[in-house]
Amino acid sequence: xxxxxxxxRDLRSLDALAARDTPLARVDARALTxxxxxxxVTVVSFDRYAVAALLxxxxxxxxxxxxxxxxxxxLLRKLAVAAPFAVMVGLFxxxxxxAPMAIGSVDIAAGWVSFTSxxxxxxxxxxxxxxxxxxxxxxxxxxxLRRLGMPRVFTAQLTFLFRYAFVLGxxxxxxxxxxxxxxxxxxxxxxxAGPMLGHLLLRAFARAERIHQAMRARGFDGEVRLLGGRRWxxxxxxxxxxxCVWFALxxxxxxxxxxxxxxxxxx
Amino acid sequence: xxxxxxxxRGVSFRYPDGTAALHDASFRIVHGECVALIxxxxxGKSTLxxxxxxxxxxxxxxxxxxxxxxxxxxxxxxHRTVGYxxxxxxxxxxxxxxxxxxxxxxxxxxxxxxQVRMQVDxxxxxVGAVHLAQRAPYRLSGxxxxxxxxxxxxxxxxxxxxxxxxxxxxxxxxxxRLIGLLASFTHTRIIAxxxxxxxxxxxxxxxxxxxxxxxxxxxxxxxxxxxxxxxxCGLEPPLSWRRRD
Amino acid sequence: MHMxxxxxxxxxxxxxxxxxxxxLALSARRLDRQSDDRMVxxxxxxxxxxxxxxxxxxxIPATGSSGHxxxxxxxxxxxxPPAAFIVIASVLTVQALFFADGGxxxxxANIFNxxxxxxxxxxxxIYRPLAGDGTSRARVVAASLLAAIIALQLGALGVVLQTIAxxxxxLSFGTFAALMLPIHLAIGIVEGIVTAVVVLFVLRARxxxxxxxxxxTAPLGRLLITFAAAAAxxxxxxxxxxxxxxxxxxxxxxRATTGEAAEEQGVKAWLAQAQQRVAIxxxxxxxxxxxxxDSEPGTEAAASWPDVxxxxxxxxxxxxxxxxxxxxxxxxxxxxTRRSASPPAG
Numbered sequence: 001x002x003x004x005x006x007x008x009r010d011l012r013s014l015d016a017l018a019a020r021d022t023p024l025a026r027v028d029a030r031a032l033t034x035x036x037x038x039x040x041v042t043v044v045s046f047d048r049y050a051v052a053a054l055l056x057x058x059x060x061x062x063x064x065x066x067x068x069x070x071x072x073x074x075l076l077r078k079l080a081v082a083a084p085f086a087v088m089v090g091l092f093x094x095x096x097x098x099a100p101m102a103i104g105s106v107d108i109a110a111g112w113v114s115f116t117s118x119x120x121x122x123x124x125x126x127x128x129x130x131x132x133x134x135x136x137x138x139x140x141x142x143x144x145l146r147r148l149g150m151p152r153v154f155t156a157q158l159t160f161l162f163r164y165a166f167v168l169g170x171x172x173x174x175x176x177x178x179x180x181x182x183x184x185x186x187x188x189x190x191x192x193a194g195p196m197l198g199h200l201l202l203r204a205f206a207r208a209e210r211i212h213q214a215m216r217a218r219g220f221d222g223e224v225r226l227l228g229g230r231r232w233x234x235x236x237x238x239x240x241x242x243x244c245v246w247f248a249l250x251x252x253x254x255x256x257x258x259x260x261x262x263x264x265x266x267x
Numbered sequence: 268x269x270x271x272x273x274x275x276r277g278v279s280f281r282y283p284d285g286t287a288a289l290h291d292a293s294f295r296i297v298h299g300e301c302v303a304l305i306x307x308x309x310x311g312k313s314t315l316x317x318x319x320x321x322x323x324x325x326x327x328x329x330x331x332x333x334x335x336x337x338x339x340x341x342x343x344x345x346h347r348t349v350g351y352x353x354x355x356x357x358x359x360x361x362x363x364x365x366x367x368x369x370x371x372x373x374x375x376x377x378x379x380x381x382q383v384r385m386q387v388d389x390x391x392x393x394v395g396a397v398h399l400a401q402r403a404p405y406r407l408s409g410x411x412x413x414x415x416x417x418x419x420x421x422x423x424x425x426x427x428x429x430x431x432x433x434x435x436x437x438x439x440x441x442x443x444r445l446i447g448l449l450a451s452f453t454h455t456r457i458i459a460x461x462x463x464x465x466x467x468x469x470x471x472x473x474x475x476x477x478x479x480x481x482x483x484x485x486x487x488x489x490x491x492x493x494x495x496x497x498x499x500c501g502l503e504p505p506l507s508w509r510r511r512d
Numbered sequence: 513m514h515m516x517x518x519x520x521x522x523x524x525x526x527x528x529x530x531x532x533x534x535x536l537a538l539s540a541r542r543l544d545r546q547s548d549d550r551m552v553x554x555x556x557x558x559x560x561x562x563x564x565x566x567x568x569x570x571x572i573p574a575t576g577s578s579g580h581x582x583x584x585x586x587x588x589x590x591x592x593p594p595a596a597f598i599v600i601a602s603v604l605t606v607q608a609l610f611f612a613d614g615g616x617x618x619x620x621a622n623i624f625n626x627x628x629x630x631x632x633x634x635x636x637x638i639y640r641p642l643a644g645d646g647t648s649r650a651r652v653v654a655a656s657l658l659a660a661i662i663a664l665q666l667g668a669l670g671v672v673l674q675t676i677a678x679x680x681x682x683l684s685f686g687t688f689a690a691l692m693l694p695i696h697l698a699i700g701i702v703e704g705i706v707t708a709v710v711v712l713f714v715l716r717a718r719x720x721x722x723x724x725x726x727x728x729t730a731p732l733g734r735l736l737i738t739f740a741a742a743a744a745x746x747x748x749x750x751x752x753x754x755x756x757x758x759x760x761x762x763x764x765x766x767r768a769t770t771g772e773a774a775e776e777q778g779v780k781a782w783l784a785q786a787q788q789r790v791a792i793x794x795x796x797x798x799x800x801x802x803x804x805x806d807s808e809p810g811t812e813a814a815a816s817w818p819d820v821x822x823x824x825x826x827x828x829x830x831x832x833x834x835x836x837x838x839x840x841x842x843x844x845x846x847x848x849t850r851r852s853a854s855p856p857a858g
Contacts, residue, residue, distance in 0.1 A: 003567040011610055015403065040617045045522045048680050082612035086516035089681050089688075096682040111682060118518045118680060125517035126612040133609045139363035139403065141609070151540030157602040159363045160556025165563050165606070166405040167357050172564040187578070193570035194706065197581060198713030204561040205721060210358040211553040213322050217351045218423060219343070219375030222549035227370055227380060361553065 004173045008166055010078075011138075014130065015162075017070060018137030024068030029136040029144035031236040035060075035243045036132045042247040043124045048114045049101065052256040054124065060243060061127040070134050079126055090118035138162045143229050156224045167207070172200055271298035271333065271426045271455045273319055278328035280314055288314040290479045291328070296455060296472075303466035303487070304459040306476035307501040312459040313354070315476065316429050319457065321345045333426065347376070350425035350454075354432045356412035360404040365396065365415050368404065372423035390422040391415075394448060410441025417448070427455045434462045463505035467491070475500060514604075514622050515671050517615025521678035528674060529620030535628055536601055539594035551595055558587060559599045563606065572702060579702040584630030585639065585660050586707045590714075590721070593631040600627040625670035634663035646715050646722060656711065657704035664700035668692040 018025055024032075039060050046054055065072060097111030136144060139159055146155040175196055179188065188196075249255070273296040280289040289311045296302050304312050317323045318330050321337045330337040333348050353359045362368035369390055373383040391397045394414040404412065413433060420428065433449070434442050442465070449456060449469045460466055466473060466487065473490040475483035477500040483490055491497070491504040503509075517525070543551060562583035569578040583603070587596035601623045607613040614622045642655035672688045675681050681688075715722060 003569065004564060007567055007611070011606075012405070014610055016406070019401070019403075037616065040517060040615070041522050041525070044517060044520050044525060044617060044680075078612060084516070084518075085514060086518035089516075089519060089675065089683065092687070093682045096684075114680070114682065121680075122516065122518035125615045125617070129609055129616045130612060132616075138606070138609070142363070151537055153540040153543050154536060154598055154601065156552060157555055157559060157598055158605060160361065160553065161559035161563065161599075161602045161606060163361060163363065163404060164557050164560035168557070168560040169564045169567075172568060176568060188568070188570045190570045190572070190706065190709070193568055194709030195713060197565050197568065197706070197710050198717070200565065201561055201710060201714055202717055204557045205554075205718065207358060208550075208554040208557040210353065210355070211361050211557065212550050214351075214353050214359040215361065215371075215549075215553060216342075217320060217322070217346055217349075218372040218419065219346055220371075220549060221375065222547055222552070224552060225371075225374040226367065227374070227383065361556075 004169050004176070008169045008173075011162070011165060013074075014133050015137050017068060017134040018140060020069065022067060022069045024064060024070075024131075024135040027067075027135065027239055028230060028232055028236040029140040030148055030232070031239050032132060032135050033141065033144050033148065035240050036128050038240075038244055038247055039128050040125050042251055043121055043128075045251065046117070046121075048117060049110065051113060051116050051120055053250070053254045054117065054120045056250045056255040057124055057247065059246065061124065061131055064128075064131040064135060068131065068135050070131060075127055075130060078130060079123055082126060084122060086118055086122045090115045093118070143226070146226075147229065152224070164207075168200065168204060171203060175200065272296065272331065273333075273427060273455060273457065274331040275315075275318070276329045276331070278318060278325045278330055280311075280318060280323065281326045288479055289318070289325075292481045293328075294474060294481060294484060296457065299453055299455060300472055301449070301456040301470045302458070302472045302474060303463075303470040304457060304474050304476060305461070305463060305466060305502065309478075310476040310500075311479045312476055313431060314479075316351070316431055316457070316459055319427075319429055320349050320351045322351075347423065348425055349427045349429055350420035350423060352413075352416050352420055352428070352430040352433060354435065356409075356416040357404070359416045359419065360407075360412055363403060364400070365391070365402050365404065365407070365418075366400040368415065369419045369422050372419060376423065386422045386424070387418075390418040393421055394418045395444070408441075409436045410438065410444070413437060413441070413445065414448075425454065427457070428452060430456070430458045430460075432460055432462075433458060434460065434465050463491070463502075464507050467505050467507055475502070477501075514614035515618040515625065515674055517617045519675050519678060519680050520615070520618050520621070521680065522617075524674050524678045525617040525620065528624050529617070532601070532620040532623040532627070535597060535624070535632070539597045542594040543598070551591075555591065555595055555599050558590065559602050562587060562599065562603050566603075575698075579699070579706075581706045581710070582626070582660075582664075582699075582703050584626055585634060585656065585663060585703065586710060588631045588635035589639065589707070589711055593635060596635075597627045597631040600631065621670070621674050625667040625674075629666040629670070630659070630663040633666065634659040638662060646711070646719075649712055652711055652715075653705075653708040656708035657701065660704035660707060661697060661700035664696045664703060665693060668696035 039057065043054065043057055061075075064070070065075060093115045094109060094111035097109065097114060099110045100107040101110045101113050133141060139162070142155045142158040142162075145158070146152060176188070179192060179196065275292050275294055278289060278292045279287070281287050292315065304315065306312050314323070318325055318337070319332065321330075321332075321342045324337070324339070332345050335341050335344060335348075337345050360368050362371055366387060369387045370383050373386045378386065387400075388397070391400060394417050396411065396414045396418055399407065399411060399415065404415070407415065417430075417433075430449075434445055437445060442462075446465055446468050449458070449465075456470075458466065458470065470487060473483070473485060473487050474481060475490060475497075482500060483493070483496060487508075491508045494504060497503060515528075562581070565581045565583060567580065569580050571577075572579045584596070584600050587599050590596070591599065604614070604622050604626060605619060608616060608619045608622070639655045639659035642658065643652045646652055669689070669692075672685065672692055675683065675688060676685050
């Protein structure tokens with residue numbers, strides 16, 4: 001079934017990006033996580049009409065994509081595909097907010113400005129999240145979250161979920177494809193989906209039972225033990241500090257405006 | 268030497284819903300033996316293996332591992348002695364990376380981190396999977412998963428290895444590597460398998476299970492020569508045995 | 513639908529993270545105390561199941577659109593509230609990271625909206641008392657429907673409130689709610705049906721999986737109290753719709769456009785038409801453009817449909833949160849009295 005397959009391919013490809021040895025992968029996962037969160041908070045902290053002032057922040061995702069050797073086309077494609085609830089909601093702004101705003105010598109309805117701001121925010125925050133995974137990988141990220149203090153149960157759950165998403169996704173795909181081949185072109189009905197989900201669920205329970213046995217057979221007592229991770233290095237501190245300085249600068253100084261003044265010498 | 272022993276004395280097992288899976292099984296396997304457990308589907312092979320490892324407990328009779336009776340109290344020791352390789356490696360490779368998975372057992376045993384790393388490296392080397400150490404399980408082929416599953420069990424330094432259909436789903440090259448690996452071990456090995464050619468290549472003794480009963484116990488030659496006996500159990504001699512005529 | 517970073521303010525995002533994080537920490541602690549080592553593999557595998565199941569689309573009869581299982585309620589039924597909450601949080605996290613579903617800051621809000629309401633409100637307060645031990649198919653279906661509908665309505669309401677409170681979107685509470693709530697009513701019905709089908713299927717094949725989790729059928733009196741609380745909540749929400757005060761945004765719009773050029777009036781007329789089409793409730797009435805230009809700001813226009821004045825929207829949100837808290841408290845008290853009356857079923 002194409003949806004499951006496509007989703008699994010997304011998981012695989014993004015996670016595989018992190019497995020390569022790139023400058024981005026060498027940054028400590030905790031540093032990358034913290035910096036990305038600071039980035040997102042900075043982006044959303046701008047007022048609703050900020051557009052140009054947000055743009056210098058794009059340096060962060062652009063830099064990460066470069067450091068991580070992430071193809072820009074793939075990133076843009078993911079942005080376009082991500083069902084933008086934000087865009088649909090944001091589209092109301094031009095309808096509702098008609099107060100004129102001066103952009104240079106032109107008057108634009110303020111709603112369009114805020115809608116553009118929403119689009120920019122969307123692009124920035126979503127690409128940052130994707131690049132975070134591309135830089136750390138799911139397992140690296142879960143380990144980072146654990147070391148940053150998230151509950152162990154939760155981070156262990158993330159790794160197990162990720163591990164078995166492929167197995168169960170594969171089962172789901174095969175079942176759905178088998179139905180499709182005998183479906184004579186008809187889309188799946190609830191009467192078919194129900195039992196299919198039921199079967200998948202029963203198999204999931206059976207598998208969980210076997211995994212539990214395998215865990216007990218190797219001495220599992222309830223606590224998932226992991227080896228110590230990578231050490232925090234000076235360059236990680238530099239990474240976090242450097243980017244946060246940039247975020248703070250962009251937040252306080254309207255960099256594009258400033259650049260414009262520099263260029264034109266006008267006030 | 269005694270911890271390499273596996274023995275069953277009049278063991279029977281019944282599922283909670285009443286179906287009998289094993290009836291009055293008795294055998295004794297000694298140090299270093301490599302035993303194949305064969306039989307048609309539903310004969311009770313998996314049940315028998317599960318009883319050896321204490322995954323289930325017998326309804327009657329006694330299971331002894333290394334002269335220790337398998338009870339709820341001795342389970343931890345049994346798990347240290349017996350290395351169990353499951354039929355579906357996906358059930359067994361549940362950690363994020365190969366290295367993490369092979370380290371799972373040693374970590375649970377309470378070993379120090381450097382010791383753990385040493386055990387893991389040694390196990391991975393034995394199965395030839397050192398280059399896979401940082402790989403996530405979903406990126407492994409069937410043969411690689413099987414090798415890593417075996418490594419995960421080896422890292423606990425067991426005395427007895429139990430394998431459930433180890434060659435199923437493997438391509439010829441992976442299967443050949445597996446056979447070489449199994450033949451090289453000095454542990455006591457018990458292998459449940461449909462792959463009778465593997466049994467012929469690796470094992471020195473064959474136990475035949477049929478409808479929950481142990482119906483034959485002997486050398487591969489003796490067992491595979493008895494065509495009628497095999498046919499009664501729904502089995503055939505391995506191809507390589509038939510071809511040698 | 514998922515909340516998005518692009519519509520979020522730092523304050524709201526952080527608040528929802530604190531809320532989600534607290535529930536997460538409490539759930540983790542509750543699970544640690546239960547110390548059942550079966551949970552680790554089971555939660556992982558069921559999370560993967562939900563993840564895969566959400567991609568199995570089926571056609572919804574008579575609508576031409578497709579739906580899929582959400583899973584929050586089903587997980588709560590299979591695992592109990594704390595484990596289910598953690599599983600949902602993990603699924604949403606993976607979706608946020610890999611599929612840009614929402615965003616990282618909005619993840620807190622999404623975990624709360626899609627996790628807390630089904631796991632800690634709908635399941636224990638609605639599904640469990642109504643479904644009982646699962647022997648009556650009708651009860652399971654009814655319980656499933658009601659629980660799913662309410663859980664999704666609350667979740668949708670959460671998104672609306674978070675969006676309004678963030679102030680990035682210009683949508684008014686009324687308009688946004690009018691869009692979100694009916695859609696999520698339909699989604700809730702589908703979710704309820706799918707959940708019921710799966711639960712009944714599994715119940716028949718493996719009744720042992722539910723042994724520890726079913727409650728004895730609750731006495732009618734307690735059921736009524738629970739439903740009364742739910743009704744009060746829904747009634748409170750609807751009353752905002754029914755309020756006769758002019759819409760805050762339109763009120764401020766009137767102020768902003770009073771005395772402007774005729775061009776603005778043209779815009780207002782167009783805006784009025786657009787809102788007419790958007791509004792769903794029948795007695796909606798937007799002040800005619802000419803009248804709006806003449807009227808002084810603050811004049812109560814005739815029967816304006818949506819609800820909350822801009823100046824009171826903050827208190828409206830506080831009121832909404834307070835109502836939810838009260839419902840939760842009521843539910844918890846209800847559960848305590850039930851536990852003391854009958855032995856716990858697990």
